[in-house]
Amino acid sequence: MPGSQPYQVTSCFDESTQNSLKSTLIEVRGVSKSFRIQQASFCVFEGLNLAIEEGSFVSIVGPSGCGKSTLLKVIAGLQRPTSGSVFFKGEPVTKPPANMIYLFQQYPKSVFPWRTVWQNVLFGIEDKKDLDRGEIQERGRKYLALVGLQGNETLYPSQLSGGMQQRLAIARALACEPEVVLMDEPFSAVDALTRMKLQQLLLEIWDRVNITVIFVTHDVEEAALLSRRVIALTRTPAIIDKDLRIDLPYPRNHLTTREDPRFGSYRRELLQSIFQAESM
């Protein structure tokens, strides 16, 4: 592996207006991924470099099929890169790290249908040796309340709406109090109104809980609304086309943030990137 001085304090883009330099939590270094389809080798992305700081909210956008989700799975340790490495807190990722949770797009398959809401939310923490019974229960209550699912503990996922199932998946991830949450188009399968409510919820959670979020979406407005930084990928073999800092004030919400003229220009710039990639 070329260059093994992974854990360093860097500023991946200009952070001068922020209060201080934050340390790099995740570093993607020279990561390539290709699949073999019959005899041919198909390259998804090649030589990607990316540094993500602690506490940030980074979205990855790009044309469909550009390998956004694959990149996220590689970061999560669910797939191995063909070459290059991902470093999490300076350690190379070889298997899914415990304090990095991946949230799937297909939440109806991801929440466990044989577990009640309460049993689902405890999934990641019920065997933790460093937590006693009371603490585990306390966490369950806290994060169910955070996503507004308190009072539904005894229901099974099949009795919940799509939006509630996704909130349950979020609560289950947060109950582990992870450092990083990786979200793969988490709101793409719910109706428009539910999606707006979930986006608002995510903004509030990120504001209240100290976590780093990497968010994959094809929706540039969603990316601009939620993120502090948006990375636009090109078509395959994907490289980074744009690395945008979203300088919109907090607290953000659907009404005021979308009316900000800067929101419009971010949206325009990101859409241009995607349209250009798709027309190539």
Place this chain on the structure above:
Amino acid sequence: MREKWPGITLISILLAGWEVLVRSGMIDTPSLPPVSLIFIAWYQAVISGELIGHLLPSLQRIAIGYSLAIAVAVPLGLLMGSIKLVYSLFEPLTELIRPIPSAAYVPMAILFFGIGNEMKVFVIFLACIWPILLNTYGAVRGIDPVLVETGRTFGYSHAKVLRKVVFPSILPEIFTGMRVSLGIALIVVVVAEMIAGNNGIGYFILDRQRFFRVAAMIAGIFTLGIVGYALNWVFLRFEGYVLRWRQTSGS
């Protein structure tokens, strides 16, 4: 209960028709006594404790052989489904042994275990393994990768994901295999008891036939119908309880 009445009515008509045909002499053979005599023989066999005395050993053999089959087939199926080497090791053997009708093992099992309980338990065990094993490893191999990856992303090891995610998610398929095996267990215990031994419901039926106690023989066959029905009923209750999460959609 209401939807059962037509079926119960049909059974009553068939039994009444049987009684009439035999009593009127339209069917005249010592091989088919009237239903009323069968019920009397049945009643006597129950009162004397004779029938229970033969039924209990059969049920006990089923319980042991069937439980052993579950205890072996489920873990082996989980391993075959999740570890490629274990699969390629056992799959050809499974395919070879599985099509052999279980009754064919009885003569060999007698050589090894004699004609007692061990032989019958062994034959039931061998016959019950396959449906459970096939359903288990088939379900593990076909599991949605999202479920497994969800377990993995919480930092759980492969072994823990197998226990906490894979096993509960394929329980419905395991139960399907178990239900098939329960039916097979009843068939096999009767066959084994008819071939060798001196007790059990299979022995009871064959013995009554040898001594031409036809009414008692048919009473034994009726008993098997009721036992099979009751076993299935208990099984469905248990399955419904364990898999209660499946019946709760759309509240």
